[in-house]
Amino acid sequence: MKFAKKLMALSLAAVMAGSCLTACGDSSKSDEKGSEDTIVIGGSGPLTGGAAQYGVAVKNAAQLAVDEINEAGGVNGVKFKLVFEDDEADGGDKAVNAYNSLKDKGMQVMLGTVTTGSCLAIIDKTKSDNIFQLTPSASAQDVIKNDNTFQVCFTDPNQGKASADYIADNNIAKKIAIIYDSSDAYSSGIYNTFKTEAQEKGLDIVAEQSFTKDSKTDFSAQISAAKSAEAELIFLPIYYQEASLILAQCKSADFAPKFFGCDGLDGILSVDNFDKSLAEGVMLLTPFAADATDDDTQKFVKAYKEKYKDETPNQFAADAYDGVKIIAKLVEKESIKGNMKASEICDKLKKAISDGFSYDGLTGKGMTWSSEGAVSKNPKAVVIKDGNYASL
Amino acid sequence: MKKKISPMTRKSFVTYGLLLIVFIAVEIMMNTGNISSMLKGLLVPVCVYSILAVSLNLTVGILGELSLGQAGFMCIGAYSSAIFSNLVKDTITQPLIRFPLAIIIGGICAALFGILIGIPVLRLRGDYLAIVTLAFGEIIKNVFAALYIGYDSTGLHFSLKSQGDLGLGADGKMIINGALGISGTPNDSTFEIAAAILFITLIIAYNFVNSRTGRAVMSIRDNRIAAESVGINITKYKLITFGLTAFLAGVAGVLYSHNFYSLQASKFDYNMSILVLVFVVLGGIGSIRGSVIAAVVLTMLPEYLRSINNYRMLFYAVILIVMMICTSNATIRNFFVHNFEKLKGLIFKNKSKTVKEAE
Numbered sequence: 001m002k003f004a005k006k007l008m009a010l011s012l013a014a015v016m017a018g019s020c021l022t023a024c025g026d027s028s029k030s031d032e033k034g035s036e037d038t039i040v041i042g043g044s045g046p047l048t049g050g051a052a053q054y055g056v057a058v059k060n061a062a063q064l065a066v067d068e069i070n071e072a073g074g075v076n077g078v079k080f081k082l083v084f085e086d087d088e089a090d091g092g093d094k095a096v097n098a099y100n101s102l103k104d105k106g107m108q109v110m111l112g113t114v115t116t117g118s119c120l121a122i123i124d125k126t127k128s129d130n131i132f133q134l135t136p137s138a139s140a141q142d143v144i145k146n147d148n149t150f151q152v153c154f155t156d157p158n159q160g161k162a163s164a165d166y167i168a169d170n171n172i173a174k175k176i177a178i179i180y181d182s183s184d185a186y187s188s189g190i191y192n193t194f195k196t197e198a199q200e201k202g203l204d205i206v207a208e209q210s211f212t213k214d215s216k217t218d219f220s221a222q223i224s225a226a227k228s229a230e231a232e233l234i235f236l237p238i239y240y241q242e243a244s245l246i247l248a249q250c251k252s253a254d255f256a257p258k259f260f261g262c263d264g265l266d267g268i269l270s271v272d273n274f275d276k277s278l279a280e281g282v283m284l285l286t287p288f289a290a291d292a293t294d295d296d297t298q299k300f301v302k303a304y305k306e307k308y309k310d311e312t313p314n315q316f317a318a319d320a321y322d323g324v325k326i327i328a329k330l331v332e333k334e335s336i337k338g339n340m341k342a343s344e345i346c347d348k349l350k351k352a353i354s355d356g357f358s359y360d361g362l363t364g365k366g367m368t369w370s371s372e373g374a375v376s377k378n379p380k381a382v383v384i385k386d387g388n389y390a391s392l
Numbered sequence: 393m394k395k396k397i398s399p400m401t402r403k404s405f406v407t408y409g410l411l412l413i414v415f416i417a418v419e420i421m422m423n424t425g426n427i428s429s430m431l432k433g434l435l436v437p438v439c440v441y442s443i444l445a446v447s448l449n450l451t452v453g454i455l456g457e458l459s460l461g462q463a464g465f466m467c468i469g470a471y472s473s474a475i476f477s478n479l480v481k482d483t484i485t486q487p488l489i490r491f492p493l494a495i496i497i498g499g500i501c502a503a504l505f506g507i508l509i510g511i512p513v514l515r516l517r518g519d520y521l522a523i524v525t526l527a528f529g530e531i532i533k534n535v536f537a538a539l540y541i542g543y544d545s546t547g548l549h550f551s552l553k554s555q556g557d558l559g560l561g562a563d564g565k566m567i568i569n570g571a572l573g574i575s576g577t578p579n580d581s582t583f584e585i586a587a588a589i590l591f592i593t594l595i596i597a598y599n600f601v602n603s604r605t606g607r608a609v610m611s612i613r614d615n616r617i618a619a620e621s622v623g624i625n626i627t628k629y630k631l632i633t634f635g636l637t638a639f640l641a642g643v644a645g646v647l648y649s650h651n652f653y654s655l656q657a658s659k660f661d662y663n664m665s666i667l668v669l670v671f672v673v674l675g676g677i678g679s680i681r682g683s684v685i686a687a688v689v690l691t692m693l694p695e696y697l698r699s700i701n702n703y704r705m706l707f708y709a710v711i712l713i714v715m716m717i718c719t720s721n722a723t724i725r726n727f728f729v730h731n732f733e734k735l736k737g738l739i740f741k742n743k744s745k746t747v748k749e750a751e
Contacts, residue, residue, distance in 0.1 A: 047702060048702060048705055085698065086698075086702070086704075090659075091573075091654065091655075091656045091658070091659060092648075092652055092655075092656075092659045093433075093434075093437045093651075093652070096433050096652065097430060097433060097434065097695050099433075100428075100429040100430040100432070100433035100434075101429075101430045101695065101698055103429040103430075104428045104429050104430050117654075117656060117658075120575060120653065120654040121652055121653060121654055122653075123653065124579070124653040125653075140572070142572070142575055142654075181571075182537065182538060182570065182571055183534075183537045183571045183657070183658050184571055184658075185571055185572040185573075185656065187571075188570055188571045188572065189572065212534060212537065213658055213661075214530065214534075214661070
């Protein structure tokens with residue numbers, strides 16, 4: 001008797017739970033297809049957590065680009081709408097969850113993700129859903145292994161190679177120490193190619209020091225190893241937060257080599273409570289410098305500052321801005337309408353981007369893409385001078 | 393009929409029934425296309441976290457020892473099975489054969505390490521055990537993050553330094569690429585398999601608690617000296633529980649690694665262990681059904697809070713604290729229990745009367 005009662009209570013509860021879930025499921029009805037004159041661009045990146053600066057910069061710049069396009073009347077009358085989700089720069093379920101909720105919001109083209117780890121987690125999902133994916137800043141080689149994924153930024157191997165070439169060709173230093181994050185895909189990716197290329201170019205790597213995600217506050221061991229090896233230059237293929245600590249700790253260790261980094265160092269000047277004079281003379285390889293004098297950059301920086309409380313845009317912002325504009329150009333070229341299916345758009349865009357398409361943007365002139373997905377543009381080195389990024 | 397079913401058996405069958413009903417409901421939704429992509433993507437992780445919570449509950453709730461190494465065992469299961477699947481994915485193309493093998497391999501590897509680690513570690517008690525298991529979890533994670541494995545025609549190559557040190561031939565392929573982890577693992581995890589494994593996990597857990605071994609383990613928890621004095625081999629029973637926990641955590645790791653295209657060791661940090669412990673504590677230490685419910689609710693919650701954007705993690709934390717207070721404070725709990733009884737009384741008014749009369 002009692003058992004039967006429990007059973008009834010259970011089934012009632014289940015019906016309730018079921019109806020709850022169905023209510024959640026309703027949003028999928030609008031899947032894939034938008035209205036005739038709007039294309040939904042989905043973006044995914046870290047809006048919270050350690051890498052939030054990148055995600056927020058990408059989100060802001062993408063929104064700026066979308067607003068500009070819409071104010072100008074759209075592309076062939078088609079307007080854009082940006083939806084952005086937080087993936088916390090996670091390489092597992094969080095990235096997939098963010099992607100899935102973007103899909104529920106009717107994403108037709110994907111701008112993302114911002115970080116490499118998250119991107120690796122979803123590329124096979126975008127492939128099987130056949131959604132055109134253009135990542136502003138996920139730089140690992142593996143990111144573009146599928147034919148529907150393209151990059152605005154350089155791939156890691158290119159960055160490591162270009163850094164070594166730049167140091168060797170401009171005779172910046174001969175004895176080099178490397179401090180890298182062995183637990184990070186981006187960092188160890190650059191380290192591997194930098195090392196190979198440096199050896200070929202005859203650079204002398206005197207110290208290779210690594211740290212992991214769990215020990216990224218005290219670098220005294222790594223710094224003293226570099227110091228005792230008499231390194232003239234420390235190569236830092238890492239993100240800006242750790243780099244700011246390394247700079248400060250080098251100062252207190254009375255060690256003043258040259259510093260050279262990749263695009264991860266971009267943003268170092270906006271770290272809270274960071275003494276900007278420490279970063280003086282730091283060189284970094286990045287495709288964008290906010291103080292460049294060309295019209296496009298100045299217009300973008302001005303608009304960005306007006307919209308986001310005097311924040312200076314970094315390279316991630318520039319990549320994202322370019323990304324949206326690239327998508328807009330392609331949409332115009334292929335005269336895509338908002339009511340097309342995501343996979344139909346993908347087929348057209350991926351053919352169009354590698355077929356003689358060229359784009360002049362903030363992060364490079366005459367950018368072209370191979371069908372593999374890698375971008376071809378010239379790397380630029382900038383140096384930090386008087387608390388600002390200046391072209392080298 | 394009433395007399396024959398023991399309360400414990402009834403409890404377990406209620407849990408099975410609940411799970412079965414939810415499973416059928418989800419299946420119906422999937423087949424009618426009435427499910428959002430997000431919910432669909434959450435199904436396997438929810439099962440994974442439930443299995444983890446149930447298995448940790450065996451150590452924390454039944455054995456009464458605090459272990460923070462759950463993510464480490466999950467990592468071993470995930471990596472060993474992913475290596476296996478990557479090696480054989482060209483030879484065994486049928487996922488229904490490959491995946492069960494991967495599950496068994498992942499589970500056994502994790503259990504082996506669980507027992508190996510358990511031998512020295514389980515001599516400790518309380519906080520010390522927690523600290524040492526935490527350390528072991530971190531060691532496992534960092535070893536995998538520094539590990540490079542590749543294979544070519546001459547066989548497998550290992551290195552702990554860098555990709556270049558492997559000396560792979562031209563036909564070589566990387567399996568584990570250091571911090572970049574493993575990519576290309578076949579996506580064999582489906583909701584059906586994950587739910588089936590969760591079901592099996594529950595059956596194992598309930599039967600373990602109800603068995604001779606389970607009673608011995610609980611007696612160790614309740615009074616170690618008394619248990620020892622009646623001749624219970626403490627080390628043996630502790631190791632059995634620890635090994636079982638590690639085995640199930642390894643299986644959860646297999647499901648996890650075969651659900652994503654890429655896998656990085658950094659995912660299995662102590663935050664993951666603590667997250668699982670939070671599920672166990674919030675679900676009620678020792679309550680297996682509670683662990684599952686807490687795991688399901690707390691995995692889904694942050695995703696459904698996406699609409700409030702940047703504040704969702706704040707909300708998540710607040711909800712956690714409120715839940716913690718509500719479940720631990722006797723007054724509040726009694727209030728809920730009392731009202732629930734009242735509600736039950738209202739709904740089953742007539743029936744409870746007849747039951748009372750019968751008694």
